[in-house]
Structures are given as structure tokens and as C-alpha cells.
Amino acid sequence: EVQLVESGGGLVQPGRSLKLSCVASGFTFSNYGMNWIRQAPGKGLEWVAYISSGSSYIYYAETVKGRFTISRDNAKNTLYLQMTSLRSEDTALYYCARRDVYYGLSVGFAYWGQGTLVTVSS
Amino acid sequence: DIVMTQSPSSLAVSAGETVTINCKSSQSLLSSGNQKNYLAWYQQKPGQSPKLLIYLASTRESGVPDRFIGSGSGTDFTLTISSVQAEDLADYYCQQHYSYPLTFGSGTKLEIK
Numbered sequence: 001e002v003q004l005v006e007s008g009g010g011l012v013q014p015g016r017s018l019k020l021s022c023v024a025s026g027f028t029f030s031n032y033g034m035n036w037i038r039q040a041p042g043k044g045l046e047w048v049a050y051i052s053s054g055s056s057y058i059y060y061a062e063t064v065k066g067r068f069t070i071s072r073d074n075a076k077n078t079l080y081l082q083m084t085s086l087r088s089e090d091t092a093l094y095y096c097a098r099r100d101v102y103y104g105l106s107v108g109f110a111y112w113g114q115g116t117l118v119t120v121s122s
Numbered sequence: 123d124i125v126m127t128q129s130p131s132s133l134a135v136s137a138g139e140t141v142t143i144n145c146k147s148s149q150s151l152l153s154s155g156n157q158k159n160y161l162a163w164y165q166q167k168p169g170q171s172p173k174l175l176i177y178l179a180s181t182r183e184s185g186v187p188d189r190f191i192g193s194g195s196g197t198d199f200t201l202t203i204s205s206v207q208a209e210d211l212a213d214y215y216c217q218q219h220y221s222y223p224l225t226f227g228s229g230t231k232l233e234i235k
Contacts, residue, residue: 035224044213044215044226044227044228044229045164045166045172045215045217045226045229046226047217047223047224047225047226050222050224059222059223060223061223062123062223095171095172100174102177105156105158105178106160106219107162107174107177107178107181107183107219108162108164108174108177108217108219109162109164109172109174109217110174110183112171112172112173113171114171115171
């Protein structure tokens with residue numbers, strides 16, 4: 001069974017840093033691109049960042065570029081999101097999600113974690 | 123960036139009715155190479171993570187009831203839910219995965235009368 005379990009969220013002051021983790025199981029982690037997606041309280045979904053299976057390709061949303069860093073450790077089956085210079089508008093539930101490919105075609109995100117809540121407040 | 127415009131933002135229907143949710147992209151999501159539209163639909167029930175319903179604009183994900191139908195091409199897409207059931211109470215989002223940055227529609231809240 002595919003499982004994605006996020007952790008590392010919490011209450012942090014504006015301007016500070018936080019690192020999120022997502023531990024994957026039930027599939028060969030090193031074969032899949034991974035994403036971070038967030039959802040502010042009561043709001044819609046916002047894609048944050050993507051990293052390819054071998055970390056060769058990395059993309060960010062403009063709202064986090066230069067402040068957030070996505071990375072992965074395939075030996076540990078773990079995805080990370082290092083967040084710096086945090087702002088109140090970064091407050092959200094952060095999901096990790098697997099980029100799924102069927103018969104060579106990208107299909108979106110078939111697997112999501114349960115999310116970890118980041119609250120940026122003084 | 124590709125902007126996804128979703129409508130309506132909310133709707134309330136009675137069980138058994140048919141619902142239509144629209145999604146318009148600011149650029150075509152149709153790949154000239156393989157004639158596939160890189161558009162997905164997700165369902166998010168209260169307190170749960172999103173669930174993939176439809177991919178490549180019209181293909182149902184495994185296990186998704188056939189009352190969920192995706193259609194459209196290019197820049198205009200539709201999610202139709204026929205014979206809505208109480209369990210379909212949820213937020214629905216479209217998402218383009220044609221190019222980065224990936225973008226979602228603003229969501230449609232479906233309420234059951």
C-alpha cells in the first residue's frame with residue numbers, strides 16, 4: 001500500500017525557518033517525481049514545488065522561489081521541504097504528493113499524504 | 123503561468139440531480155505531440171486529502187464511479203456528476219499539469235440539499 005507521511009509542521013515566527021519531511025513507503029520511491037502542495041485554512045490548493053526522481057529537475061511556485069528548497073534522499077525514501085524567511089501567508093497544510101505516470105503519460109497526483117500544518121505567527 | 127478559471131464557486135443540488143463544473147485554462151492544455159489534454163480533476167471531502175478523479179481530461183481513475191465524467195479539450199473542460207449522491211459532498215478542483223508551474227482552479231464547493 002502506498003503511504004506518504006508528512007511531518008515537521010508547527011508554529012513558527014515570521015522570518016524563521018522550518019523543514020518538512022515526507023516519508024514514502026509501499027512503492028519504489030526513487031522511480032517517482034514528488035511534489036509539495038499546500039492549502040491555506042479554508043482555501044484552495046496551491047502547488048509549491050516539484051523534484052524529479054533523480055533530483056535533476058526542480059521547479060518552484062513563484063510565491064516560494066528563493067525561500068523554499070525541495071530535496072530528497074532516495075536511500076531514506078524521504079522528501080524534504082526546507083522553508084526559510086517564512087511569512088504569515090505561508091500558513092497552510094502542506095501535502096506531499098506523488099507525480100504519477102500511466103503508460104508514459106503524466107496523469108497528476110494519485111497519491112497524497114495527510115498533510116502537516118505550518119502556522120506562521122508571532 | 124497558466125491560469126485556471128473554475129466555475130461556479132459553489133452549488134447546491136438535490137440527490138439524483140446532475141451537476142456540471144467548468145474549468146477554463148488561459149492556454150491550451152492539448153499536447154500537439156500526443157493529442158492528450160493534461161488536465162486532472164480532484165475531489166476533496168471535508169477533512170480529507172484530495173483524491174484524483176479524472177486524468178487526461180476524460181479518463182476516470184481506477185475505482186471512481188462512472189457517474190463522474192470528464193470532458194473537454196484545449197482550454198475548456200467540464201466535470202459532470204450525474205445522479206449526485208450524498209457522499210459526493212466535497213470540494214472539486216481542476217489542475218493543469220501541462221507545464222510548470224502547475225496550477226489549480228479555485229475550487230467548487232458542492233453541497234447537497
